Amino acid sequence: MPTAPSLDLVFRRATIRGHDQPQDIGVRAGRIAAIGAGLRCDAPEVEVGGRLALPGFVDSHIHLDKACLLSRCGHDHGGLAGAIASVAAMKRNFTEADVYERGARVIEKAIGKGTTRMRTHVEVDPRAGLRSFAAIKALKADYAWGLDLSICVFPQEGLTNDLGTEELLVTALEDGADLLGGCPYTDTDPAAQIERLFALARRFDVDLDFHLDFDLDPSWMHLDEVCRQAQLHGWGGRVAIGHVTKLSMIPPDALATIGRRLADTGIALTVLPATDLYLMGRQETHARPRGLTPAHLLAAQGVTCSVATNNVLNPFTPFGDASLLRMGNLYANVAQCGPHEFEQCLDLVTTAPARLMRLADYGIAVGNPADLVILDARTPGDALAEIAEPVMGFKRGRLSFERPPARLNLPAASMSSEPRGVNEH
Numbered sequence: 001m002p003t004a005p006s007l008d009l010v011f012r013r014a015t016i017r018g019h020d021q022p023q024d025i026g027v028r029a030g031r032i033a034a035i036g037a038g039l040r041c042d043a044p045e046v047e048v049g050g051r052l053a054l055p056g057f058v059d060s061h062i063h064l065d066k067a068c069l070l071s072r073c074g075h076d077h078g079g080l081a082g083a084i085a086s087v088a089a090m091k092r093n094f095t096e097a098d099v100y101e102r103g104a105r106v107i108e109k110a111i112g113k114g115t116t117r118m119r120t121h122v123e124v125d126p127r128a129g130l131r132s133f134a135a136i137k138a139l140k141a142d143y144a145w146g147l148d149l150s151i152c153v154f155p156q157e158g159l160t161n162d163l164g165t166e167e168l169l170v171t172a173l174e175d176g177a178d179l180l181g182g183c184p185y186t187d188t189d190p191a192a193q194i195e196r197l198f199a200l201a202r203r204f205d206v207d208l209d210f211h212l213d214f215d216l217d218p219s220w221m222h223l224d225e226v227c228r229q230a231q232l233h234g235w236g237g238r239v240a241i242g243h244v245t246k247l248s249m250i251p252p253d254a255l256a257t258i259g260r261r262l263a264d265t266g267i268a269l270t271v272l273p274a275t276d277l278y279l280m281g282r283q284e285t286h287a288r289p290r291g292l293t294p295a296h297l298l299a300a301q302g303v304t305c306s307v308a309t310n311n312v313l314n315p316f317t318p319f320g321d322a323s324l325l326r327m328g329n330l331y332a333n334v335a336q337c338g339p340h341e342f343e344q345c346l347d348l349v350t351t352a353p354a355r356l357m358r359l360a361d362y363g364i365a366v367g368n369p370a371d372l373v374i375l376d377a378r379t380p381g382d383a384l385a386e387i388a389e390p391v392m393g394f395k396r397g398r399l400s401f402e403r404p405p406a407r408l409n410l411p412a413a414s415m416s417s418e419p420r421g422v423n424e425h
């Protein structure tokens with residue numbers, strides 16, 4: 001039995017991926033200091049009881065600034081263009097307090113569902129100004145006790161066609177934005193937008209994250225130009241693309257070719273199941289396509305892929321509770337993944353988005369932050385299949401939320417007799 005002196009906290013009997021038997025996790029000064037079976041120490045204990053412990057879910061693509069808008073606009077806006085137009089009209093009246101309140105609602109849900117890291121996209125343009133960005137900066141500081149938030153500023157309605165937007169993006173990058181996003185399909189000159197954004201990324205030494213190829217016509221793609229610019233600027237490993245629903249409409253051989261190019265170029269890909277399913281194929285009266293890019297197949301080719309939330313309760317997605325485990329389960333259902341692929345689907349909301357976001361300190365390992373989420377499940381596959389409830393979470397060794405498992409209140413008659421089958425084992 002190993003000795004681990006001077007610990008602040010010990011998690012007893014946690015199931016950890018990569019270990020055959022439950023392990024104890026020792027914490028000191030907010031970081032993992034020891035992992036082993038039966039650690040000897042006098043620190044306070046948290047009994048995990050064989051449940052699955054994860055380093056928290058990682059949401060690599062969400063929009064906090066335009067969450068929770070349904071009460072203002074309804075949700076029937078006729079697809080992607082209608083959703084963009086609806087939010088564009090509303091955001092002129094967004095205030096810092098308004099964005100902060102709506103964003104906080106989603107962050108609190110996310111923390112309670114086990115998310116410990118998050119990348120949010122924030123619209124910056126002459127209509128929104130820097131108000132939403134200021135609100136998200138405040139959220140980043142105020143909720144650091146439960147979640148690490150990365151801010152990606154981007155031009156939702158175009159860059160080259162929207163006078164003043166580039167200057168606002170520069171101001172936000174100078175004022176602490178973590179990375180830069182893009183949306184070429186709304187620009188009158190998509191290639192020029194991509195080129196300008198790569199130039200800005202190099203100037204400020206930040207990563208890029210594009211909304212890309214968000215329709216079902218595979219005859220042309222902006223993906224080609226993003227790949228070309230990434231190679232030109234040597235930005236491999238620092239570029240992500242989201243949606244890319246066109247890839248759901250191409251045959252396996254063509255998908256494999258694109259997968260090899262993405263892997264070789266070092267471009268990561270995020271699938272947004274709830275939004276992609278809700279918006280794609282709406283013009284069809286029957287036999288609607290799913291519009292879901294097969295991330296797990298691309299991941300098998302070496303592409304860094306993730307599954308993320310995108311939108312919550314707004315015209316783009318009138319659903320959502322910020323549960324990434326539910327999103328991973330939704331993806332597995334729609335992609336028709338079998339049980340042998342369930343752990344890989346769990347990777348899409350944990351380790352894979354951590355790689356996409358270049359989080360060097362993610363994972364249950366000695367030296368990393370003691371960010372732990374305990375799920376009411378015994379195995380990773382069970383957690384994904386059952387959408388297991390998170391029962392407690394810790395950020396840097398501090399309890400961030402708790403949700404005791406449901407306790408069934410059996411009738412008195414049932415309590416007085418032995419349940420059938422209890423001795424059959």
